Amino acid sequence: MFSSSALLNEERLHLLMAEAEFDAIVATAPENVTYTSGFWALPQWIRRGPQAYVIWPASGKDEVEIITSTATLDLVADQRIWVNRVRRYGTFNVDGAALDAMDSVSRRLIDLQKAPVHDDALTALTAGLMDTGLGRARIGIDEIGLMPGQFEALQERLPNAELLPAAGLFRAVRAVKTDEEIARLARIAEITERSIEAALAVALEGASELELARAFHAQTVQDDAFPVLGCIGFGERSALMNVQPSGRKLTRGDVIRFDVGGRYRHYRADIARIATFGEPNREVRQYHRALLAGVESAYELIKPGVRVADVFQATVETVRREGISHYRRNHVGHGIGIDGYDAPNLTATSDEVFEAGMVLCVETPYYELGRWGLQVEDMVVVRPDGVETLMTSDGDLFMVTP
Amino acid sequence: MFSSSALLNEERLHLLMAEAEFDAIVATAPENVTYTSGFWALPQWIRRGPQAYVIWPASGKDEVEIITSTATLDLVADQRIWVNRVRRYGTFNVDGAALDAMDSVSRRLIDLQKAPVHDDALTALTAGLMDTGLGRARIGIDEIGLMPGQFEALQERLPNAELLPAAGLFRAVRAVKTDEEIARLARIAEITERSIEAALAVALEGASELELARAFHAQTVQDDAFPVLGCIGFGERSALMNVQPSGRKLTRGDVIRFDVGGRYRHYRADIARIATFGEPNREVRQYHRALLAGVESAYELIKPGVRVADVFQATVETVRREGISHYRRNHVGHGIGIDGYDAPNLTATSDEVFEAGMVLCVETPYYELGRWGLQVEDMVVVRPDGVETLMTSDGDLFMVTP
Numbered sequence: 001m002f003s004s005s006a007l008l009n010e011e012r013l014h015l016l017m018a019e020a021e022f023d024a025i026v027a028t029a030p031e032n033v034t035y036t037s038g039f040w041a042l043p044q045w046i047r048r049g050p051q052a053y054v055i056w057p058a059s060g061k062d063e064v065e066i067i068t069s070t071a072t073l074d075l076v077a078d079q080r081i082w083v084n085r086v087r088r089y090g091t092f093n094v095d096g097a098a099l100d101a102m103d104s105v106s107r108r109l110i111d112l113q114k115a116p117v118h119d120d121a122l123t124a125l126t127a128g129l130m131d132t133g134l135g136r137a138r139i140g141i142d143e144i145g146l147m148p149g150q151f152e153a154l155q156e157r158l159p160n161a162e163l164l165p166a167a168g169l170f171r172a173v174r175a176v177k178t179d180e181e182i183a184r185l186a187r188i189a190e191i192t193e194r195s196i197e198a199a200l201a202v203a204l205e206g207a208s209e210l211e212l213a214r215a216f217h218a219q220t221v222q223d224d225a226f227p228v229l230g231c232i233g234f235g236e237r238s239a240l241m242n243v244q245p246s247g248r249k250l251t252r253g254d255v256i257r258f259d260v261g262g263r264y265r266h267y268r269a270d271i272a273r274i275a276t277f278g279e280p281n282r283e284v285r286q287y288h289r290a291l292l293a294g295v296e297s298a299y300e301l302i303k304p305g306v307r308v309a310d311v312f313q314a315t316v317e318t319v320r321r322e323g324i325s326h327y328r329r330n331h332v333g334h335g336i337g338i339d340g341y342d343a344p345n346l347t348a349t350s351d352e353v354f355e356a357g358m359v360l361c362v363e364t365p366y367y368e369l370g371r372w373g374l375q376v377e378d379m380v381v382v383r384p385d386g387v388e389t390l391m392t393s394d395g396d397l398f399m400v401t402p
Numbered sequence: 403m404f405s406s407s408a409l410l411n412e413e414r415l416h417l418l419m420a421e422a423e424f425d426a427i428v429a430t431a432p433e434n435v436t437y438t439s440g441f442w443a444l445p446q447w448i449r450r451g452p453q454a455y456v457i458w459p460a461s462g463k464d465e466v467e468i469i470t471s472t473a474t475l476d477l478v479a480d481q482r483i484w485v486n487r488v489r490r491y492g493t494f495n496v497d498g499a500a501l502d503a504m505d506s507v508s509r510r511l512i513d514l515q516k517a518p519v520h521d522d523a524l525t526a527l528t529a530g531l532m533d534t535g536l537g538r539a540r541i542g543i544d545e546i547g548l549m550p551g552q553f554e555a556l557q558e559r560l561p562n563a564e565l566l567p568a569a570g571l572f573r574a575v576r577a578v579k580t581d582e583e584i585a586r587l588a589r590i591a592e593i594t595e596r597s598i599e600a601a602l603a604v605a606l607e608g609a610s611e612l613e614l615a616r617a618f619h620a621q622t623v624q625d626d627a628f629p630v631l632g633c634i635g636f637g638e639r640s641a642l643m644n645v646q647p648s649g650r651k652l653t654r655g656d657v658i659r660f661d662v663g664g665r666y667r668h669y670r671a672d673i674a675r676i677a678t679f680g681e682p683n684r685e686v687r688q689y690h691r692a693l694l695a696g697v698e699s700a701y702e703l704i705k706p707g708v709r710v711a712d713v714f715q716a717t718v719e720t721v722r723r724e725g726i727s728h729y730r731r732n733h734v735g736h737g738i739g740i741d742g743y744d745a746p747n748l749t750a751t752s753d754e755v756f757e758a759g760m761v762l763c764v765e766t767p768y769y770e771l772g773r774w775g776l777q778v779e780d781m782v783v784v785r786p787d788g789v790e791t792l793m794t795s796d797g798d799l800f801m802v803t804p
Contacts, residue, residue, distance in 0.1 A: 074644055075646070095728065095771065099772045110771060242474060244442075329495060
């Protein structure tokens with residue numbers, strides 16, 4: 001177990017907990033459990049239903065506690081987790097007693113299995129909160145990971161506690177990244193760009209969208225990341241905003257749009273690039289240049305303290321001025337982290353300001369049905385003096401020679 | 403749009419709706435939305451929060467309706483969906499008017515964008531239910547896909563309707579598969595077995611768990627499936643039930659345990675196989691034979707009408723009799739489909755019986771900490787006269803020669 005909370009922005013968590021006057025918060029959604037503890041509980045990541053929690057009291061880090069099923073204690077034993085207290089629920093049969101020459105992970109699992117067992121997740125959570133002296137506390141509960149009725153059931157079991165929804169607080173904490181988070185985001189951005197290159201390497205006349213998608217995802221898994229987003233479309237299909245790869249074959253003059261990104265050590269990428277198969281026509285070139293100018297104008301403005309809404313406005317206006325006079329968007333980007341849509345949302349109505357340490361996807365997509373879709377989407381970090389890109393390519397059109 | 407409900411077991415749905423006296427049901431979880439309509443709504447599959455629904459009235463299929471965000475209408479236009487009515491909410495900017503020589507998907511999307519737009523998901527759902535004459539109806543709501551508070555908010559907007567949770571009904575319907583579902587499950591089982599072979603092809607002295615995992619997932623994506631479950635462990639790590647691939651290197655005598663499976667056209671696999679690097683020792687061979695005998699005893703018994711609890715009992719007893727006298731399990735398998743854990747659960751306390759068309763993962767894992775984990779897990783279909791396997795290998799130990 002590690003003492004440093006590598007992913008969690010602990011200072012910001014305590015600041016926002018103090019503002020909300022929370023005596024404790026409870027993480028329930030998979031993203032927030034991993035974010036606050038380092039613990040990745042497989043079952044809750046691949047299905048809805050399985051429960052794992054982290055109780056984080058304002059009183060101090062020593063009392064932070066993971067609550068998870070007995071069936072997942074091996075993951076607690078094997079992972080780099082910065083929480084020492086673990087409470088379990090449910091039964092699961094594992095054999096084997098401690099041997100003389102046993103590996104440390106197995107030994108740790110044997111120890112974890114010695115803890116008393118609770119009947120179910122909610123009973124364990126109730127006991128965890130009571131044992132930490134939180135029976136009469138004001139507690140922020142991440143409501144997103146609970147199953148319907150569980151919030152109310154928990155309130156019934158803790159009649160003297162004041163439970164309040166706190167998913168918004170977790171999202172606000174996660175908005176400003178730690179160095180370890182930025183390193184992982186940089187890595188998955190890099191993997192995603194390499195995967196685009198791998199896809200373009202098979203972009204020959206007659207290749208299908210599916211063939212490019214295979215090459216894309218193969219590179220992603222080769223780099224130990226997991227495929228998540230894989231929108232790859234040719235020609236008229238590039239204008240479909242969520243285009244899923246089909247048998248459509250590549251022909252000369254096609255635009256190829258990528259809106260893609262995997263997951264690396266739980267962290268997400270979301271990047272868009274455009275290639276043309278052969279020389280782009282004048283309109284594609286001009287529109288793409290306008291979209292790129294929009295993103296670049298955002299980079300010139302973004303600094304800690306600058307209003308998100310102002311950057312939205314400037315970005316859209318730049319695209320209009322530079323060549324797409326009818327350009328309209330609901331947003332020009334969003335935060336990214338352990339969730340694909342972290343705060344802030346880059347909209348006209350945002351009341352947020354940029355802060356150092358935010359990681360953003362800045363994007364200016366343009367979809368023209370029946371013709372083509374164009375899009376630039378980069379990942380950047382907000383630094384004290386402006387943005388630092390996580391990209392190795394600059395967002396220009398790629399040209400693939402037929 | 404297609405008229406056949408390829409995935410949905412429509413007859414069973416109507417039977418269970420009649421039993422529950424529901425006038426309509428509403429799918430909200432991604433699995434149930436895709437299952438009832440064929441519509442795969444990307445945002446709700448990769449994150450919690452984005453909403454898409456299917457309203458299915460008992461009165462007839464013509465009134466079935468998809469409710470989704472404007473930003474996902476391209477997926478409606480591009481997919482094989484057997485629902486004709488689509489209601490949308492929220493704004494999303496797409497340019498382009500119908501052109502003379504426009505492709506059919508773009509044309510369909512333009513048509514879909516002509517529908518009136520509702521402010522948000524719940525407003526659209528309320529309008530959908532009211533417009534179908536369900537304002538005073540008894541409605542089963544799949545509660546799992548809703549965000550906290552939405553169930554209650556919907557009840558407030560429909561004060562004369564009786565809303566009841568129905569996630570259990572969806573699970574019960576999904577338990578008996580259609581031919582198309584079985585075909586997809588067979589395909590992902592096959593892909594998963596090929597991926598195990600691909601991993602074993604790189605199982606050389608000194609190869610790491612991560613290297614095998616890369617080869618495994620690369621084959622999965624090569625076959626157009628998505629990685630989901632990838633537990634691959636060597637030696638003492640094979641005893642960790644959820645083992646995630648690490649740098650642990652392969653050495654002679656190691657057990658290699660795979661508990662793995664991807665997703666193909668939304669359908670899941672969950673398969674376990676054991677290999678040894680070099681000759682297995684006597685105990686591994688004997689224990690594995692006992693576990694395999696357990697699974698085989700289940701196959702001899704499973705038929706429509708047979709009690710699940712009886713098969714659980716027989717399976718555990720067989721493993722004990724055949725060589726692991728202390729064998730204990732909470733379950734010896736589960737259903738599989740669009741969810742990795744469909745009904746039934748093969749437990750001692752189940753009150754279910756097998757039915758023709760169920761697809762099952764039958765498994766007898768055994769974990770001995772510090773030494774090795776062994777496991778057989780197959781995918782099989784229940785047919786009128788017994789089980790039909792979806793596997794190409796028979797569950798025997800694979801031996802990799804160093």
